[in-house]
Amino acid sequence: MIRSRYARTVAHLAIVSTLALSLGGCGTSGGLGGFSFGNSQPTPPPEPPPAPELPASIRSEELVGRWGLASYMNPNDRVRTENAARGQCKQPYIIGQGATGGVIMHLADEATPQELRLKGSPSGKNYIGPPGPAGGEKDREIVSFDGRILVTRFIDKDAAVRYGNMVYVRCAPKA
Structure with missing residues (x-):
């Protein structure tokens, strides 16, 4: 006690x-x-790390240059649109080489071009867009590319409706 x-x-x-x-x-x-x-x-559990970026099967050097540009909504208009794009070579759309290996292009509804990346995907599709996963909302899918004609379509539904399928036809070298 x-x-x-x-x-x-x-x-x-x-x-x-x-x-x-x-x-x-x-x-x-x-x-x-x-x-x-x-x-x-x-x-x-912690967030899984982002999937590694897959390289595109198209190199940025293949896209750099002067392009005639037009667009179509109806797939039946593609040939006519390619001819219209050739006619735009008097005032070509320039795809430049980016400082970090990408290409200099415009995003939908953006006045200033910026460096975009070429991105591959597990499905084998190629995309052009800002850094991030392939097929992102600001990306455009490369529908076809044969070295002379590039066809893209925006992933964003609103931009896809407004711009349609973008057809780039390589302009002849300056004389």
Whole structure:
């Protein structure tokens, strides 16, 4: 039996301190008998890393140059549109070489061209767009490319409806 008031206070503080120390780990180690004093939700698993970027089967150097540009909505108009694009070589659309290996082109509804990447996909399709996964909302799919004629279509549904299939016809070299 503790007779002194001072000794009794010290003993109570020692007991409280011991309890506090023993309960301190309960929130992280499952608590007493499965009870937890912290967040009872399990922590979600970490986000998986982004899939590695697949290279496109088309190199940026193949797209750099002067192009006549036109577009069509109806696939039956493709040949007529290719001829119209050839006629645009008087005022060609220039696809430039980017500083980091991409191409300099416009995104839909953007006045300033910027460097875009050529991206491959597991399905074998090729895309042109800003950094990020292939087939992103700001990308355009390369529908066909034979070295002389490039046909693309925007992934964004609204841009695809407004712009249709973009036909780029390589212009003859300047004389």
